[in-house]
Amino acid sequence: MRIEREIVQPYPPHTLPYNPETIAPKPSAVIEAVQEAKKPQPAGMLSNLYNWFKNLFSETPGETEKGAPPTIVEQDRISKHMHQISQLQAHHKDMLDDTFDPLALATEIGLEKAWVKAQIDQIKIRENQIELNQEELKQIHEAIQKIKGKIDELMAKENENGRKAVIFGNLEVASCALIVATLIVFSSVSLASALTSGAAIGPGLAASLPAIKVTAEALGMLAGGASALAKSVYKFKANSYDAKILGARHKRQVGYSKSDDLIDRMKEASEAVTAGYKNAAELEKKKNEAIRSF
Amino acid sequence: MMTNKIKLDKWQAADTFKRGYSLFRCGQYDEAANYFLMCILLAPKEYLYWSSLGHAQRRGGNLNEAIESYKAAVLIGGSKDSDLLFALAESLKERGDNRPAFKALKEAILHAEPEFQTRLKMIKSGWYKEFKNLESERSEN
Numbered sequence: 276m277r278i279e280r281e282i283v284q285p286y287p288p289h290t291l292p293y294n295p296e297t298i299a300p301k302p303s304a305v306i307e308a309v310q311e312a313k314k315p316q317p318a319g320m321l322s323n324l325y326n327w328f329k330n331l332f333s334e335t336p337g338e339t340e341k342g343a344p345p346t347i348v349e350q351d352r353i354s355k356h357m358h359q360i361s362q363l364q365a366h367h368k369d370m371l372d373d374t375f376d377p378l379a380l381a382t383e384i385g386l387e388k389a390w391v392k393a394q395i396d397q398i399k400i401r402e403n404q405i406e407l408n409q410e411e412l413k414q415i416h417e418a419i420q421k422i423k424g425k426i427d428e429l430m431a432k433e434n435e436n437g438r439k440a441v442i443f444g445n446l447e448v449a450s451c452a453l454i455v456a457t458l459i460v461f462s463s464v465s466l467a468s469a470l471t472s473g474a475a476i477g478p479g480l481a482a483s484l485p486a487i488k489v490t491a492e493a494l495g496m497l498a499g500g501a502s503a504l505a506k507s508v509y510k511f512k513a514n515s516y517d518a519k520i521l522g523a524r525h526k527r528q529v530g531y532s533k534s535d536d537l538i539d540r541m542k543e544a545s546e547a548v549t550a551g552y553k554n555a556a557e558l559e560k561k562k563n564e565a566i567r568s569f
Numbered sequence: 570m571m572t573n574k575i576k577l578d579k580w581q582a583a584d585t586f587k588r589g590y591s592l593f594r595c596g597q598y599d600e601a602a603n604y605f606l607m608c609i610l611l612a613p614k615e616y617l618y619w620s621s622l623g624h625a626q627r628r629g630g631n632l633n634e635a636i637e638s639y640k641a642a643v644l645i646g647g648s649k650d651s652d653l654l655f656a657l658a659e660s661l662k663e664r665g666d667n668r669p670a671f672k673a674l675k676e677a678i679l680h681a682e683p684e685f686q687t688r689l690k691m692i693k694s695g696w697y698k699e700f701k702n703l704e705s706e707r708s709e710n
Contacts, residue, residue, distance in 0.1 A: 367685035377688065378659045381652035382624040389617035390590050393583035396612075400580050 345398045353394055360387045582611035586618060589625070598629035616647040620656070627660060636660045651681035655689065667700050 345353075363384050366372060589604025602625035608618045623638035639657040647653045654677035661670035674696065678689045 364682075364685075367682065367688060370684070370687070375688070377655055377692065381656045381659075382628070384652045385617065385620045385624055385650075385656065386590060386593060389586060389615075389621045392615065392617050393586040396579055397583040400583075 344402070349394065349398060353391055356387050356391050356394075360384055360391070363387070578611040582608045582615070582618070585611065586621070589621070593621075593625055593628075598625045601625040602629055602631075614645060616642040616645040616650075616653075619645060620647060620650070620653045623656065623660075627656070632660060632664055636664065648676075649680045651677045651685060651689075654680065662696070667696075667703070671696065671700070 363380055366375060366380055367377075369375070585604050585608045589601045589608060592598075592604060593601035602622055605618055605622035605625055609615075609622060612618060619638050619642035623635045623642060626632075626638055627635035636657065639653065639660060642650075642653055643657060654673050658670045658673035658677060661667075661673060671693075674689065674693055678686055678693065681689055
């Protein structure tokens with residue numbers, strides 16, 4: 276690249292960051308830049324997530340801490356340049372424009388875009404440059420620990436509730452099973468005793484009859500026990516439904532009776548009004564007849 | 570994660586670009602090109618800086634350098650920027666590289682917005698006639 280003139284403006288010589296005469300542009304700059312651009316970039320969302328976790332638990336602040344937002348002047352400048360770009364692009368749409376110069380427009384648009392890019396880059400860098408001091412970091416870590424503790428506590432509570440529910444559920448099933456098992460054992464014991472007693476009476480037909488009778492009684496007892504169990508279960512269920520879902524019955528009854536009373540009174544009132552109208556009509560009729568009779 | 574050096578370089582690149590932009594607006598294209606060059610040394614991955622350098626070089630009369638800068642800008646990330654592609658096409662045509670110019674123009678048409686696309690197609694048809702005439706003249710000679 277050719278550099279001929281000395282740069283004196285707008286940088287004063289002592290503040291010039293680089294002297295273009297001493298720094299010769301590298302011929303391999305393009306190749307390096309292309310290679311850099313072609314390097315695979317990390318996946319956006321995943322890297323963000325990774326950075327977030329890293330920042331959360333690392334001691335140094337990362338990229339997500341935000342600094343000073345863009346000032347009004349900066350915003351104005353950016354919007355002005357953006358407006359400029361849109362105005363330039365509007366020339367592309369004007370098909371009747373005789374002075375249309377696509378190359379000049381391309382140059383202008385390219386420069387404006389680059390200016391906006393430079394300004395946004397600066398704002399982004401400034402936003403990311405503000406660093407937190409040790410005290411602020413400590414506060415953030417404390418806050419994170421508090422939140423984590425609270426979450427752990429809530430999770431433990433949830434787990435405890437879940438465990439209790441499981442235990443009580445098992446207890447309920449176990450108690451029901453115990454009742455049924457007791458009943459069956461009791462019935463079978465009685466049946467066995469009846470059978471044995473029946474067998475002990477004698478091998479003859481006369482002797483076997485009481486045994487059959489006792490057996491039948493035992494079976495009846497078993498059936499009775501089962502039905503009693505079913506009834507009690509049903510009753511329990513019905514009561515529990517009443518209590519839980521339908522509410523207190525007597526309160527509902529009081530409500531019903533009150534509404535019935537109200538309806539009755541309304542009926543009475545309407546009848547009285549109708550009767551009043553009838554009476555008034557009769558009186559009017561009588562009055563008219565009296566007038567006609569004169 | 571962006572290191573402090575890269576941050577500083579990017580910051581300075583943006584600052585330098587703005588100064589170059591001011592010079593460009595004042596019509597001092599060579600000085601502007603120098604600033605854009607410094608800008609690229611600090612942030613070589615920004616294709617917009619490369620294209621700005623190309624514009625400044627072109628206005629300064631350095632057509633060959635401008636074409637190289639435009640090509641670099643296209644390679645780095647401006648392969649879908651219709652304005653940049655058109656500038657490259659125009660520069661190539663000016664130098665006499667008709668075929669590459671035509672190719673660049675086709676690329677520009679491909680990535681342009683509909684209205685600009687129509688304009689570019691009209692330009693393309695004009696160029697086509699021009700190139701045909703040139704070829705016929707050459708063949709006659």
